Amino acid sequence: MPRPDPLEMTLLPGARELLAFHARELPQRDDLCGAFCGALALRAAGIDAHGGEPLDQDAVALAAGSVVSGVREAGVLPDGEPGRRDYRLTLPSIDDSDLSGTTAAGLLDAIVHLSAGALAAIPYTGPWSPGTLAGLFELGCASERPVTLVANLATRHLWGGHATVNQLLAYLYDGELDGPPPDWDVGHFACVVGRVRGPGGSLYGVADTYPSLGDGGVHMQPQERLAAALERRDMPAGGMIVVVSPQDAAALRAGAGALGLREGLWDNGTVVREATA
Numbered sequence: 001m002p003r004p005d006p007l008e009m010t011l012l013p014g015a016r017e018l019l020a021f022h023a024r025e026l027p028q029r030d031d032l033c034g035a036f037c038g039a040l041a042l043r044a045a046g047i048d049a050h051g052g053e054p055l056d057q058d059a060v061a062l063a064a065g066s067v068v069s070g071v072r073e074a075g076v077l078p079d080g081e082p083g084r085r086d087y088r089l090t091l092p093s094i095d096d097s098d099l100s101g102t103t104a105a106g107l108l109d110a111i112v113h114l115s116a117g118a119l120a121a122i123p124y125t126g127p128w129s130p131g132t133l134a135g136l137f138e139l140g141c142a143s144e145r146p147v148t149l150v151a152n153l154a155t156r157h158l159w160g161g162h163a164t165v166n167q168l169l170a171y172l173y174d175g176e177l178d179g180p181p182p183d184w185d186v187g188h189f190a191c192v193v194g195r196v197r198g199p200g201g202s203l204y205g206v207a208d209t210y211p212s213l214g215d216g217g218v219h220m221q222p223q224e225r226l227a228a229a230l231e232r233r234d235m236p237a238g239g240m241i242v243v244v245s246p247q248d249a250a251a252l253r254a255g256a257g258a259l260g261l262r263e264g265l266w267d268n269g270t271v272v273r274e275a276t277a
Contacts, residue, residue: 005199007197007198009197010194011193012148012193013146013147014145017044018043018044018146021043021044022040022217022218023217025039025056025057026209026216026217027211028057028084028209028210029057029085030072030084031066031101032066032068033102034101034102034103034106034152035060035110037150037190037209038111039055040191040207042119044146045118045146045148047115050114058088058091060111060114061089063110064103064107064109065092065102065106066091066092067093067270068092069094069097069100070093070094076097078183078210079184081212094271098269099270099271100270101187102270103267104123104152104265104267106272107121107241108265118245120245120246121241121242122249122252122253123239123242123265123266124239124242124256124261124263125239125262126239126261127231128228129227130201130223130227132259133226133230135261137149137195139251145244145247145248146245147242147243147244150241150243151190151192151226151238151240152188152189152230152238152239152268153188153229153230153238154185154229154238155182155184155185155188156182157182157225157228157229158221158229159180159219159220159222160180161215161219162214163179167179171200172198172201172203173198174200179225187236190209191207192205192226193218202222203222204220204221204222204223204226205219205220206218206219236266236267236269238266242256
């Protein structure tokens with residue numbers, strides 16, 4: 001029997017630090033998935049405080065102008081998640097839960113502000129395909145300092161978080177896309193941290209915001225599913241925010257431009273509120 005081709009695993013710079021904080025910070029507080037991911041990006045870069053205050057999801061939410069829903073509606077959380085409303089800081093609220101959350105623009109501004117300019121946040125709206133996703137990931141891997149990919153995606157296009165080993169191997173070796181159905185159906189922020197590449201395709205590691213999604217909040221997604229989730233053709237727009245050192249930003253921008261990726265912000269449907277410094 002022939003020996004199977006080797007698999008290649010790659011982590012983004014700073015991914016281990018991100019995952020360590022991710023395990024401590026889980027789960028997100030209600031409506032703070034974007035702020036949760038912003039805190040991961042800051043911690044991956046070794047930035048843990050601003051103005052003497054700890055940089056957690058609440059601090060990012062306040063700086064980003066995040067808005068929380070007055071009442072949690074049924075069906076907005078993954079199965080088995082009770083939700084979390086123990087906010088450390090007082091955040092603005094809104095009755096319409098469809099408008100709650102964090103805007104892409106607010107998250108970008110919060111990361112730059114809370115890092116005191118030590119990080120750049122570069123937003124890309126697409127087009128998303130396995131090729132552009134791979135190209136952007138490889139540009140991040142080429143950076144010398146920590147990089148975080150914050151994805152604003154549609155969960156309906158993802159595999160569920162509990163793919164079996166056989167399903168993962170069938171995809172990696174044969175490109176078989178038959179995986180578990182999505183865990184939930186929302187617009188959402190999560191972080192891409194790594195990739196496993198095989199002869200049949202690439203699986204991306206996603207650090208999510210609830211422990212029930214995958215193994216302790218980490219799951220694997222086929223490149224085709226992740227690209228479709230970023231494209232969000234059937235709901236308000238999404239994209240990817242690349243959080244990178246300013247020293248690495250010019251090379252990343254040049255490479256992303258060569259891939260045909262469009263730099264710019266998107267409207268993910270969240271209401272805009274004035275951020276607090």
